[in-house]
Amino acid sequence: MFKRTIAGLCLAALISPALAGEAKPVKNRTIMLATTTSVRDTGLLDLLIEAFREKSGYLVKAIAVGSGQAMQLGRTGEADLLWVHSPDDEKQFVADGYGKDRTTFMHNDFVVLGPASDPAGIKGEKKAAGAFAKLAASGALFISRGDRSGTHKKELKLWEAAKAKPAADKYLEAGQGMAAVVGMAGEKEAYTLADRSTYLSLEKTSSLRIVSEGDEALLNRYSLILVNAEKFPGVNTEGAKAFFDFLLSKKTKKLVENYGREKYGRQSFFYDHKAR
C-alpha cells in the first residue's frame, strides 16, 4: 500500500507540470493558425508568436502544413486564420465564402538550385522561364516537391511559362517538405526550386548552388486570410482579428525586416504591406 502511494505520488509529480502548462490558456485565448512549413522552418513564426503573446496574452497555436492542407483546415473550420502562399487557391478559397479580408503582406523569393558544376548551363540566365526551358532541353534531373504546396504550384507555373517539361524519367516528384527535397537534390546532383529562406538555412551543408534568381516570376507572396465566422460559429474571430492586426502593424514590419540579417547576414523576408 505504502509503495503504491509513493509510486502514485512520483507519477503525479512527473505529470502535473506538463498538465499545468497545458491548462493555463483559457479557451478563447487560443488562436489556431494554419500556415505553411516554409514560414515555420525559418523560425520567423516563433518569433512573431512570442512577441504577440507578450503584447496581448493570446496563445497562437500554429499548424504548419502544406498550403493545400492549410486551406483544407480553413474549409473545415479547424483554423481561425490562414497564412499561406498559393495566390490562385487563396482567391478560390475566398470566392467560395470560406475566408475574408485576404491581405498580401510580405514576400520572399524562390531560387533555382543546381549542382555547382551546372551541367545544364543555366548560370547567368536571368529569366526563370528561360532557366526552366534550358533545364528541360538539357535532360538534367529535376526534383519536384510534388505535394501541391505553394512551391510546387509555383514550379508548375514556371514549366507552363517555359512551355517545356523534362522527360518523365528526368522529373522526380518527391512528395516531401522543402528541406528534404533540397537534401535529395543534393544527393542526386539534381536541380530543384526552393524558397530562399529554406535554402539560406541549408546553405552550409548543401552541395547545391543558386543557378538562377531575381526574376519577378520567382516572387513568393504570402497572404493572411481570416476564416469566415459566419460559416463556422466555433471560430475565434476576436483572437484571429487581433493577430491579423498585429501582423499588419509597424512592429511586425520591423521584426520581419530585421529577421535573417543576424542569422544569415541578409534579409530573408520583405514586408510589402503599408503597415498600420
Place this chain on the structure above:
Amino acid sequence: MQFILEGLQKGFSLLVSGDAEVYSIVGLSLLVSVLATAVSVLIGVPLGGLIAIKKFPLKKLVISLVNTGMGLPPVVVGLLAMLLLSRNGPLGFLGWLYTPAGMILAQVIIATPVITGLSLSAMQSLDREFYRQMLTLGARQWQALWVCLKEVKLSILAAVIAGFGSVISEVGAVMMVGGNIRRQTRVLTTATVLETQMGNFDTAIALGLILLSLTFLINTALTFIQQQKAGAE
C-alpha cells in the same frame, strides 16, 4: 462531420475503381515489406534460436540488447540508414539511397530484432534437455536446432506476423530512405502522409483503408497457417 463521411465514400469508390497508380503503390508496399520480412526471418530465427540454446559469456547482456532492438524507433533507423547510404557515406557506393533496396535494408534493421527476440523467447520456453538429448543421439548442431525450431513453430509464426506488422505499417524510415518519390519509392504509408498534407483527406482515407485490409488479409492467412498447425498437433 460531413467531410469524414464523404471521405469514406470516396475511399471505397477509389478502392473499387482501381487506379493504376494506387496499384503500383500497393505492389511496392507488399514487395518491400515481404522481402524485408523474409530477410529478417532468415537472419532472426536462427540467430534467436542460437542465442537461446547456446551458453556463452554476457548472454544476459546480449538478450537485453536484442530486446532493446525490438523497440528501435524507426525514425532513428531511417536516419542511420540514410547516413550510411548517402553519397559520401560508407555504403554510398551501393547507390541504394532513394531506392526500394535501401528501404528494404532499413526495414530489415527494424524487423530483425523483433523476429530474433520473439524466436529467442519461444526457444527458451522449450526444455533445454530436449536439445541436449538430440546431440547425444548423434544429431549435428544445426539438425538439433532445426528440430527445436520446429517444436516451437507456432511461436515462430507469431514472430513472423509481428515482424511483418512492424514493417508494413512503418512510415518514418521508408520516408527518409525512400524519399517518397512518385512511381519509384512511394508506399502506402508515405502516400497516406502526403495526401493528408495536401488536404486530400478522402484519398488518404482510401489509402488507409487499403493498408488496413492488406494487413488484415496477410495476418489472416498467416494465422490460418498457424492455427491449422496447432490443430494438427
